[in-house]
Amino acid sequence: MTSSVSSSVAPPAQSGGAPLHFIAISGSLRANSLNTGVVLTVSELCVAPVTMTVYGGLGSLPFFNQDVEESCPPPEVVELRELIAASDGVFISSPEYAHGTSGVLKNGLEWIVGGGELVDKPVAVVTASPAATGGDRAQAWLRETLEVMGADILPESMCIPVAGAKMSGGRVTEEATLQGLRDVLAAMARAAAVRAAGS
Numbered sequence: 001m002t003s004s005v006s007s008s009v010a011p012p013a014q015s016g017g018a019p020l021h022f023i024a025i026s027g028s029l030r031a032n033s034l035n036t037g038v039v040l041t042v043s044e045l046c047v048a049p050v051t052m053t054v055y056g057g058l059g060s061l062p063f064f065n066q067d068v069e070e071s072c073p074p075p076e077v078v079e080l081r082e083l084i085a086a087s088d089g090v091f092i093s094s095p096e097y098a099h100g101t102s103g104v105l106k107n108g109l110e111w112i113v114g115g116g117e118l119v120d121k122p123v124a125v126v127t128a129s130p131a132a133t134g135g136d137r138a139q140a141w142l143r144e145t146l147e148v149m150g151a152d153i154l155p156e157s158m159c160i161p162v163a164g165a166k167m168s169g170g171r172v173t174e175e176a177t178l179q180g181l182r183d184v185l186a187a188m189a190r191a192a193a194v195r196a197a198g199s
Ligand SMILES: Cc1cc2nc3c(=O)[nH]c(=O)nc-3n(C[C@H](O)[C@H](O)[C@H](O)COP(=O)(O)O)c2cc1C
Pocket: 028, 029, 030, 032, 033, 034, 035, 036, 094, 095, 096, 097, 098, 099, 100, 128, 129, 130, 131, 133, 134, 135
């Protein structure tokens, strides 16, 4: 399941005019997830010609199995791979569970290690947590995994501590955090535009 969301909050000149399309992934399946709220907020910060598709299929992916990958990747996996391959960048917001990222997100990443869809792809990593640490250990954990996958991890990636207090109605509303997310988005657009110009 995917959904496109259009913008109501306009950050300045994200791409310098080039059309760019991003994929956003929340690492949480929870209905009132803070991280899904972050992803939806960021998707709504995009202004044309920058667009973002929120990927909602993590929970439908089967558990990674190398035998299945080598013989016949499931259609849900093919869809995820194609979405990422066709995108100019990926925005990830992950919860921290037991000092790591979520199992569903790690499972999704395992399915795309072999295909190399994230190699050199600009990837923004955000972690949102009710804790004062902002999910910093999941952030470090995820960055290490993405690094070994060859992703171009943006230095602007951020932790959002005490995230519930910065959100209302399922969206980020606190201005400093919103500005941080605008900066992440702008950095992703800059990195994607540079990559597109070089290809
Ligand atoms: C099993 C479990 C383990 C957790 N471990 C951590 C943790 O290590 N660090 C942390 O900051 N929060 C931890 N939490 C709290 C989550 O950050 C919190 O539930 C958060 O809201 C989950 O993200 P979501 O709102 O996007 O679903 C844990 C929660 C659960 C249920």
